[in-house]
Amino acid sequence: MSLQIDETHDPARTSWVVSANGHREFPVQNLPFGIFSPRGSARRAGVAIGDCIIDLRGLTAEGFVSCDAASVLHHETLNALFALPSEERVALRRRLSEGLSDSAYRDRLQPYLHKASSCTLHLPAQIGDYTDFYVGIHHATNVGRLFRPDNPLLPNYKHVPIGYHGRASSVRSSGVPVRRPQGQLKPPDRDRPIFAPSQRLDYELELGLWVGQGNALGQPVSIAEAWKHIAGLCLLNDWSARDIQAWEYQPLGPFLAKNFQTTVSPWVVTTEALAPFRQAASARSAEDAALPYLTDTQDQQFGGLALELSVSLLTKRMRYEGMAPFRVSQGDASGMYWTLAQILTHHTSNGCNLLPGDLLGTGTLSMAEREGFGSLLELTLAGSEPIALPTGETRSFLEDGDEVLLSGVACTEGRTNIGFGACRAMIVPAP
Amino acid sequence: MSLQIDETHDPARTSWVVSANGHREFPVQNLPFGIFSPRGSARRAGVAIGDCIIDLRGLTAEGFVSCDAASVLHHETLNALFALPSEERVALRRRLSEGLSDSAYRDRLQPYLHKASSCTLHLPAQIGDYTDFYVGIHHATNVGRLFRPDNPLLPNYKHVPIGYHGRASSVRSSGVPVRRPQGQLKPPDRDRPIFAPSQRLDYELELGLWVGQGNALGQPVSIAEAWKHIAGLCLLNDWSARDIQAWEYQPLGPFLAKNFQTTVSPWVVTTEALAPFRQAASARSAEDAALPYLTDTQDQQFGGLALELSVSLLTKRMRYEGMAPFRVSQGDASGMYWTLAQILTHHTSNGCNLLPGDLLGTGTLSMAEREGFGSLLELTLAGSEPIALPTGETRSFLEDGDEVLLSGVACTEGRTNIGFGACRAMIVPAP
Numbered sequence: 001m002s003l004q005i006d007e008t009h010d011p012a013r014t015s016w017v018v019s020a021n022g023h024r025e026f027p028v029q030n031l032p033f034g035i036f037s038p039r040g041s042a043r044r045a046g047v048a049i050g051d052c053i054i055d056l057r058g059l060t061a062e063g064f065v066s067c068d069a070a071s072v073l074h075h076e077t078l079n080a081l082f083a084l085p086s087e088e089r090v091a092l093r094r095r096l097s098e099g100l101s102d103s104a105y106r107d108r109l110q111p112y113l114h115k116a117s118s119c120t121l122h123l124p125a126q127i128g129d130y131t132d133f134y135v136g137i138h139h140a141t142n143v144g145r146l147f148r149p150d151n152p153l154l155p156n157y158k159h160v161p162i163g164y165h166g167r168a169s170s171v172r173s174s175g176v177p178v179r180r181p182q183g184q185l186k187p188p189d190r191d192r193p194i195f196a197p198s199q200r201l202d203y204e205l206e207l208g209l210w211v212g213q214g215n216a217l218g219q220p221v222s223i224a225e226a227w228k229h230i231a232g233l234c235l236l237n238d239w240s241a242r243d244i245q246a247w248e249y250q251p252l253g254p255f256l257a258k259n260f261q262t263t264v265s266p267w268v269v270t271t272e273a274l275a276p277f278r279q280a281a282s283a284r285s286a287e288d289a290a291l292p293y294l295t296d297t298q299d300q301q302f303g304g305l306a307l308e309l310s311v312s313l314l315t316k317r318m319r320y321e322g323m324a325p326f327r328v329s330q331g332d333a334s335g336m337y338w339t340l341a342q343i344l345t346h347h348t349s350n351g352c353n354l355l356p357g358d359l360l361g362t363g364t365l366s367m368a369e370r371e372g373f374g375s376l377l378e379l380t381l382a383g384s385e386p387i388a389l390p391t392g393e394t395r396s397f398l399e400d401g402d403e404v405l406l407s408g409v410a411c412t413e414g415r416t417n418i419g420f421g422a423c424r425a426m427i428v429p430a431p
Numbered sequence: 432m433s434l435q436i437d438e439t440h441d442p443a444r445t446s447w448v449v450s451a452n453g454h455r456e457f458p459v460q461n462l463p464f465g466i467f468s469p470r471g472s473a474r475r476a477g478v479a480i481g482d483c484i485i486d487l488r489g490l491t492a493e494g495f496v497s498c499d500a501a502s503v504l505h506h507e508t509l510n511a512l513f514a515l516p517s518e519e520r521v522a523l524r525r526r527l528s529e530g531l532s533d534s535a536y537r538d539r540l541q542p543y544l545h546k547a548s549s550c551t552l553h554l555p556a557q558i559g560d561y562t563d564f565y566v567g568i569h570h571a572t573n574v575g576r577l578f579r580p581d582n583p584l585l586p587n588y589k590h591v592p593i594g595y596h597g598r599a600s601s602v603r604s605s606g607v608p609v610r611r612p613q614g615q616l617k618p619p620d621r622d623r624p625i626f627a628p629s630q631r632l633d634y635e636l637e638l639g640l641w642v643g644q645g646n647a648l649g650q651p652v653s654i655a656e657a658w659k660h661i662a663g664l665c666l667l668n669d670w671s672a673r674d675i676q677a678w679e680y681q682p683l684g685p686f687l688a689k690n691f692q693t694t695v696s697p698w699v700v701t702t703e704a705l706a707p708f709r710q711a712a713s714a715r716s717a718e719d720a721a722l723p724y725l726t727d728t729q730d731q732q733f734g735g736l737a738l739e740l741s742v743s744l745l746t747k748r749m750r751y752e753g754m755a756p757f758r759v760s761q762g763d764a765s766g767m768y769w770t771l772a773q774i775l776t777h778h779t780s781n782g783c784n785l786l787p788g789d790l791l792g793t794g795t796l797s798m799a800e801r802e803g804f805g806s807l808l809e810l811t812l813a814g815s816e817p818i819a820l821p822t823g824e825t826r827s828f829l830e831d832g833d834e835v836l837l838s839g840v841a842c843t844e845g846r847t848n849i850g851f852g853a854c855r856a857m858i859v860p861a862p
Contacts, residue, residue, distance in 0.1 A: 129560075129600050134683060154681050159624050160615055164683040165596035165690065168560050169784050170648055179649040181781035184591055184722065193590050195722050195780075217601055217692065218610040218862065244781065250585050252565060252595035253684020256781040259596065261648065291615065291626050349626075350612035350675065350687040351862070353600050431649065431782070 003275045003302060004090065008097040011416045016103040017113065019050030025409070025419025026050055028101050031093060032232070032267035032421070033078055035122045038114045043076040043122055048267055048421065049100055051116055058112035064105075065095060078124045078268065082212045082231040083356035086271065089212075089231070093272050121266040123173050124234075125210060125357030130171055130262065131347060132206075132238060132361035133163040137337035139364035142378040158288050161338040161346040163360075166238075167259035171359065173266040174422045180400060180430040181260040183244035197430035198241035200383060201398040204364040205311050205374035205406055207333065208236035208264050209340050211358040212271075218351040223296040226341035229354065232268035233340075235309075235406045235423035236361045239263065242377055242397070264359070265406070265423035273418055277410040278302040281339045293349055294342045303339030306412040308332050309365060311374065316401030317391050325405050326389055329379065331372025335365050400429045434706045434733060435521065439528040442847045447534040448544065450481030456840070456850025457481055459532050462524060463663070463698035463852070464509055466553045469545045474507040474553055479698055479852065480531055482547055489543035495536075496526060509555045509699065513643045513662040514787035517702070520643075520662070524703050552697040554604050555665075556641060556788030561602055561693065562778060563637075563669060563792035564594040568768035570795040573809040589719050592769040592777040594791075597669075598690035602790065604697040605853045611831060611861040612691040614675035628861035629672035631814060632829040635795040636742050636805035636837055638764065639667035639695050640771055642789040643702075649782040654727040657772035660785065663699035664771075666740075666837045666854035667792045670694065673808055673828070695790070696837070696854035704849055708841040709733040712770045724780055725773045734770030737843040739763050740796060742805065747832030748822050756836050757820055760810060762803025766796050831860045 007013065008029065014021045015028040026032070026048040036046045036053050044057040060070040069092040072080035081089070099105040134140055137157075144152030156162065180201055186193040212231035215221050221229055238258060245257030281303035289295070309332060312325035338346075343360060366374040373379045376397055380386055386394035398404070404427075408420040438444065439460065445452045446459040457463070457479040467477045467484050475488040491501040500523040503511035512520070530536045565571055568588070575583030587593065611632055617624040643662035646652050652660055669689060676688030712734035720726070740763060743756035769777075774791060797805040804810045807828055811817055817825035829835070837854040 129598055156615075156617075156624075156678055156681065159617075160679050162679070162683055162686075164686050165598055167596055167783060168599070169786050169789070172648070179782050182651075183781050186587075186590075193587075193722070195724050217603070220613075220862070241781070247587055248591050248593070249682075249684075250587065251680075251684070252593055253680075253682070255594050255596070256777070256783065259783045260781045291624070293626050346687070350614050350672070350691045351610050352598060352687065352690045355600050358600070431651070 003278060005275050006094065008093055009276050009415065011414065013101050015049060015100050016106045017050045017052055017100060019052065023050045024417065025421055027416050027418065028097060029416040030269065030273050030418035031096055032269045032273065033081065033124065034267045035077060035124050036119045037122065039118050045073050045078060045081065047096055048116065052113045053116050053119055054100070054109065055112040055114065059109065062112070064099060064109065065092065077126045077357065079126055079357035082125060082210060086212065086228050089270065090272055093270065121173055123171065124266060124268050127168040127171055127357055127359050128355040130166040130168040130359045131163055132166045132363060133161055133338070133343045134363040135161060135338040135343060136335045136363050136365045136374065138335045138368050139366040139374060139378065142366060142373065146382050159291065161343045163343065163347065164253045166262065166361070170259055171262045171264060174263060174424050176263070176425060177428045178239055178261045178263070178425050179428050181241050181244065181256065182430050183241060183256050184247055185243040186247045193247060198243055199397065200242035201427065202240045202242055202376045203311065203398065203404045204238040204240055205309060206236040206238050206364055207362045208234040209360040210234065210268050211354045211356055211360065214355040215348050215353055217353040220348045220351060221345055223294055223299055223341055223345045226344045227271065229344055230271050230340060232270040233274065234268060235265040235408050235420045237263040237404060237406055237423060237425065238361055263423060263425045265420045267421040269418065269420055274305065274410060276415045277306040277412050279304040279306050282334060282336065290342065294345060296341065299339055299341045303341055304336065305333045306410060308409045308411060310407045312405040312407065313389065313395070314403040314405065315389060315391065315393055317393060321391065323390065328387060329371060329373050331367035333365055335367055336362060398427050400427050402427050434709060436706050437525065439524055440707050440846065442845065444532050446480060446531050447537045448481045448483055448531060450483065454481045455848065456852055458847050458849065459528060460847040461700065461704050461849035462527055463700045463704065464512065464555065465698045466508060466555050467550045468553065470549050476504050476509060476512065478527055479547065483544045484547050484550055485531065485540065486543040486545060490540065495530060495540065496523065508557045508788065510557055510788035513556060513641060517643065517659050520701065521703055524701065552604055554602065555697060555699050558599040558602055558788055558790050559786040561597040561599040561790040562594050563597045563794060564592055564769070564774045565794040566592060566769040566774060567766045567794050567796045567805065569766045569799045570797040570805060570809065573797060573804065577813050590722065592774045594774065594778065595684045597693065597792070601690055602693045602695060605694060605855050607856060608859045609670055609692045609694070609856050610859050612672050612675065612687065613861050614672060614687050615678055616674040617678045624678060629674055630828065631673035632858060633671045633673055633807045634742065634829065634835045635669040635671055636740060637667040637669050637795055638793045639665040640791040641665065641699050642785045642787055642791065645786040646779050646784055648784040651782060652776055652779045654725055654730055654772055654776045657775045658702065660775055661702050661771060663701040664705065665699060666696040666839050666851045668694040668835060668837055668854060668856065669792055694854060694856045696851045698852040700849065700851055705736065705841060707846045708737040708843050710735040710737050713765060713767065721773065725776060727772065730770055730772045734772055735767070736764045737841060739840045739842060741838045743836040743838070744820065745834040745836065746820060746822065746824055748824060752822065754821065759818060760802060760804050762798035764796055766798055767793060829858050831858050833858050
């Protein structure tokens with residue numbers, strides 16, 4: 001068994017949509033799906049191509065897309081598209097790649113192109129359930145070290161893909177401002193908690209996984225089948241109020257510290273587009289071998305992802321001074337101790353049912369070194385070592401007016417890079 | 432401000448649906464909402480009355496219900512009904528009470544009555560998010576004592592209404608069998624976990640709260656307004672695999688130990704029907720006073736509920752021998768350290784948005800004494816003291832073929848008791 005790499009991935013393929021050629025994120029090799037509305041018009045499915053979006057509803061009405069997938073492209077969410085067998089998504093991808101690369105189709109398809117800058121992007125799916133994992137081993141180690149310097153990783157970490165349920169209702173697309181949460185905080189020097197705006201507001205750099213085909217309650221998904229249940233990926237910022245979290249999280253885990261908002265990049269970079277960027281999962285010693293239900297040869301060979309990830313910050317003053325966002329960390333996805341297939345299979349291993357459009361977060365993807373830490377909690381050693389910004393400002397945690405920007409690009413030798421698009425949001429003051 | 436108690440609560444009111452008079456759960460004073468399908472027919476909204484269900488879709492088509500609520504009674508879920516202002520639900524309740532009690536309406540409404548025994552009941556709403564709390568102070572104390580005999584309650588318990596997100600996709604209505612989950616178990620005498628069917632499968636006796644009107648992201652619901660956001664209550668069984676839980680729950684809380692299934696009673700007992708059964712919340716010392724955002728005079732006066740709760744067990748052998756379910760515990764709702772208004776307000780206090788049809792569980796409602804413990808974990812002291820059943824069988828935890836039945840009845844002096852209906856499900860073997 002090998003991964004399906006076909007003509008849609010050919011680096012020589014160019015598009016008649018000129019802005020796509022050499023585009024950092026959306027060349028014709030990417031073709032991510034999303035839900036958008038042209039100014040003042042209704043929501044519809046689209047695909048990003050260069051600086052434009054092509055209207056899939058229009059293409060089906062026009063008759064250009066007539067494969068089995070066409071019937072699901074009239075909806076205002078992608079849930080029905082996600083629910084298709086992956087073969088049908090592949091057929092759709094090939095047809096779209098053909099239409100957008102062969103200039104013979106230009107006159108026919110041009111009317112369905114919109115400038116992305118004049119469109120609004122929305123959440124791609126109605127999210128039934130959102131689950132967040134903890135697969136970043138460097139993050140788990142960094143955070144654990146704050147509490148247990150000698151023994152940062154808990155005994156279950158290398159056996160169980162740790163995860164917990166998050167809040168589906170408060171997931172928002174890139175660009176929606178994040179209101180600073182109020183909550184119970186208990187400063188160490190006080191006997192009792194106070195109710196006040198969080199003073200330790202943080203971001204977390206994660207990947208999001210959009211569930212494709214679901215599974216019935218009571219019927220686990222085997223590790224060999226898991227990838228077929230993944231529709232695609234996005235960037236995900238798991239905003240976290242560290243002071244609320246510290247006081248509330250025992251014994252049932254994070255709750256109000258996390259559920260006030262979660263930001264995702266609105267484009268779904270499909271598993272098909274990511275095929276050339278899959279690589280070996282991070283190596284494990286024999287002693288750390290996963291249990292059989294989480295072990296699969298193909299997953300070991302192709303469970304990793306060649307993704308460059310970074311976080312940038314833009315403060316109010318930087319914005320005022322016309323400065324570009326300042327990169328505070330840069331790394332890749334190599335810190336994933338568990339693969340996407342492993343978290344999906346683990347999630348269903350007890351019979352729990354996943355539905356198309358469910359969202360799974362990976363957890364914070366930090367590197368082993370400080371330059372690649374994926375949260376301020378780690379970068380500033382829990383606030384004790386503020387980071388310096390080019391304005392002379394410092395940050396222990398986020399201030400009102402700060403904007404956080406996540407970036408992700410898949411890149412590997414001999415292939416055209418593809419990107420995830422924007423995942424950014426600004427902090428606005430507590431009510 | 433006082434609670435609205437009107438003619439619909441009059442104990443002297445009887446129904447021309449004869450089975451309703453003296454009915455243990457569904458007299459004309461109750462009128463809970465649900466979604467049902469008559470044999471072979473489509474889902475529709477209904478109200479339980481005695482041994483029957485009246486078809487609300489039919490009543491609106493007929494013109495009997497013409498209040499503002501009528502337009503939402505054509506849906507296949509109650510989400511839109513829940514989203515109405517509570518005044519509109521009150522008007523609907525009064526109209527239904529009138530129609531079902533005044534025999535002048537008999538001929539007109541009779542055609543819309545179905546025998547409940549020939550109908551299937553469904554989940555009343557599409558659940559956006561499900562959250563489970565931990566308000567039962569005796570349960571928290573009993574469970575805490577297993578780990579920390581001298582200091583069972585954690586320091587945050589009396590300040591924070593502890594809660595966590597559960598799984599919406601696996602909530603099922605009464606009667607749907609529960610497949611024993613498999614998962615990672617780590618017996619104390621082994622170095623490494625195994626993957627096997629849970630050997631410590633348990634139930635938890637809870638109340639469920641159906642969210643009525645929601646709140647916008649970033650806009651908390653004040654404690655004074657909280658009750659208006661509650662559409663009604665149900666019984667809820669938070670099935671729990673104690674062995675999976677013990678190994679997975681650090682540091683992010685319960686996950687696969689709980690999300691394989693949650694069972695609810697399908698009838699929504701409305702806040703309007705429960706008005707006469709509201710009573711003072713459990714008293715607190717001045718030292719334990721809640722923070723101001725969780726404090727309200729009306730809530731202190733009416734935040735408690737006069738509910739009798741019990742759990743019964745029916746094993747395969749009991750069923751074979753034709754025995755009735757055996758009651759293993761009996762108590763009431765007095766162990767709620769936090770009121771329903773407090774958990775709802777706390778949930779939104781950071782700006783988290785609730786949607787109509789969201790489900791909030793209270794957490795296990797145990798009594799201080801063993802007779803009223805709401806889980807086997809507590810009743811059997813973590814399995815060390817099995818309970819005896821009338822067949823001579825014993826149980827530490829649930830076995831395949833065991834059926835668990837929760838029961839809840841609201842009762843108070845001078846009022847007609849109203850009940851919640853069935854919340855039962857049987858354990859079937861792991862795959």
